[in-house]
Amino acid sequence: MVATINSLQPKLNWYAVYTRFKAEKKVEERLSLNGFDSFLPLQTIIRQWSDRKKKVQVPLINSYVFVRSDKKDLSKIYQVSGVISILKYLGNYAIVKNTEIENLRILSNNGLPIQTSNQAINLSKGEKVNVLSGPFKGLQSTYIMNGGKHKVIVEIETLGTYIEVTMPLHVIQDV
Template sequence: MNWYVVYTKPKWEKKVAEKLSEIGIVCYCPLITQIKQWSDRKKKVEVPLFNSYVFVQLSETDRNLVFQVAGVIRYLFWLGKAAIVRNEEIITIKKCLSDKSVSDISIVSYKKGDKIKLESGIFSSQNAVIQEVTNTHYILVLESLGCILKMKYKKDV
């Protein structure tokens, strides 16, 4: 059986995982513990590592069963087909999250207006402002050099 990625409504990941388990679907919603601060207190809360994603393990013929659960929107697709996650990748995520020597895990995406410092390449150590983010590249403004840089990026994960 393959692992697929189900896209959920925002903030519904834990509810969807719970309901999928109740109807007998093997699922995995990786959670991390964060400290949230309100005006009157701090509290440790478990939040999903991947926003709006839950991993489900089922056969190709049973893929429509997930739509019985409220909060499920669709499957994540890659190259026109439902994205399949290798079992080794799920094991790696579980292993990393259970490792007590790792104290802070987060996934960050750059967005328009973010200020960054380039760490490698010909422009290393230059400060830049992100002007645009697309599926394949960033457009950066290098103020100190007075130029705009269009930079392709590759997704590692």
């Protein structure tokens, strides 16, 4: 039997790597230096000190870095300084879905101000939606309406984490 090119290439999946407290940036850098395809979703926030305000980038999800790797190479990740563990589910390494990684990329790359809209929309709470335009274009999430504000909840199912984003209604379409 002839092996195809796809069968010779290792199966790469995304995994969630749990890090020491406030070591996410260093761990991501070290993983990259060791040849791993790593991703650390960041958000820009304004920190207030007694004498000034400053924009700083902090992890979107504390203590987690995402790594794309073959399952057999996961043991090498434990050798990276700052790594505590790799997320497991039922005794096996938990695979993070590509759509969840893509949602995190969209959320971490926005940085643009969002204007609200009073446009009527026929969506029900809990309905699955796609974002059609703007800084969150391509985001796949769940719609909620809370206290007069229109929000989209992005679930990172593998980690059991939710991220809430307020955005204009005219950019949302139900799936």
